[in-house]
Amino acid sequence: MNTLATAYLIAAMTVSLYQSPGSGRLLAELDEGVRVETLGKRRGRWINVRVDGEVPVEGWIDSRKTGCRVTRDTILFETAGGRKTGTLRKGALVRMVRERGGWLSVVVSIRKPSKQEEGDGSVLELHGVIENNVCSPDVAPFMPQSPSQGMLTGTAGETSLYTLPDKESKLVLSLPARMRFVVLQKTADGWARGYLDEALEIHGWLDAGNLGPVPVDSPLEILSARSPYDHEFLLDAALSTRPGKKPFIQIRAGTAVRILEIKDTWYLVETRGPVRARGWVESTRTRKIRFPEDSVAPLIRVTPGRMYPKERGRRVLP
Numbered sequence: 001m002n003t004l005a006t007a008y009l010i011a012a013m014t015v016s017l018y019q020s021p022g023s024g025r026l027l028a029e030l031d032e033g034v035r036v037e038t039l040g041k042r043r044g045r046w047i048n049v050r051v052d053g054e055v056p057v058e059g060w061i062d063s064r065k066t067g068c069r070v071t072r073d074t075i076l077f078e079t080a081g082g083r084k085t086g087t088l089r090k091g092a093l094v095r096m097v098r099e100r101g102g103w104l105s106v107v108v109s110i111r112k113p114s115k116q117e118e119g120d121g122s123v124l125e126l127h128g129v130i131e132n133n134v135c136s137p138d139v140a141p142f143m144p145q146s147p148s149q150g151m152l153t154g155t156a157g158e159t160s161l162y163t164l165p166d167k168e169s170k171l172v173l174s175l176p177a178r179m180r181f182v183v184l185q186k187t188a189d190g191w192a193r194g195y196l197d198e199a200l201e202i203h204g205w206l207d208a209g210n211l212g213p214v215p216v217d218s219p220l221e222i223l224s225a226r227s228p229y230d231h232e233f234l235l236d237a238a239l240s241t242r243p244g245k246k247p248f249i250q251i252r253a254g255t256a257v258r259i260l261e262i263k264d265t266w267y268l269v270e271t272r273g274p275v276r277a278r279g280w281v282e283s284t285r286t287r288k289i290r291f292p293e294d295s296v297a298p299l300i301r302v303t304p305g306r307m308y309p310k311e312r313g314r315r316v317l318p
Helices: 219-224
Strands: 007-010 014-020 023-031 035-043 046-051 057-062 066-070 074-077 084-088 093-100 103-112 122-131 151-155 159-162 171-175 180-186 191-197 200-207 231-233 237-240 247-251 256-263 266-271 278-282 286-288
Touching: 023 057, 023 247, 035 057, 084 122, 122 171, 171 200, 231 256, 247 278
Parallel strands: none
Antiparallel strands: 007 035, 007 066, 014 023, 014 057, 035 046, 046 057, 066 093, 074 084, 074 122, 084 200, 093 103, 103 122, 151 180, 159 171, 159 200, 180 191, 191 200, 231 286, 237 247, 237 278, 256 266, 266 278
């Protein structure tokens, strides 16, 4: 681990934060992209970190699930100085594996949630190598934009990307469903040339019959969806493992929670991500909110609980 590094990003779908290295009480679950500050302690693969925001907490996480974001568009190679796989766009999140000879081995994971309530959705995961000086935790995440040319589509199901419009040509990779793909050219025999339009850009040919609409959720569905996190803390409070027991984690006022169980005057609650903690709290510490504007959070703090800091070019490596 690079002792100069002071911060990392969670580079897995979910990472558990423990009171002790790999054991002890589970304090919280950290979602992908959460920024953690290191506290200078390490035991094997476990590092001691602090998380700020609505759920400020210190604990231990697995360093193998940490990463950073690329500070500029950069080439992802198969091996150090070898064949080019594609281009990582500025803000792309990568999981750091190891550093060797000026190169950083990384894992790139592009996740697409399922449209159904059940299921993990689609995941594209690639291993590769980038220069070791283009990664930092202090970069805003990549956000897709409308392409300047070509037609934006999406993969309707798993489909193969080839170097040429021929299934006998080299297979570039297999694309899962719901990936953005920009079509630049179509042939009469049903092939489409273009590129994967995600945090990772990869060019190639695929069967045009496997393309469909752009994979986006309906704005109406998003606006009308009822969130289960319909309560919030009125004041700073603490969660306990059982009603009336000693608290183990502090929660800031305005934090949204959902009620999992009721026992007398106590609620078993879970905080909303990206830092999810679960425990018991007195019901008088919470109140039900019907609309976002009902929340007391804007009255309590000026800045939101999760922010992306100003960009800096500092290198980090676990």
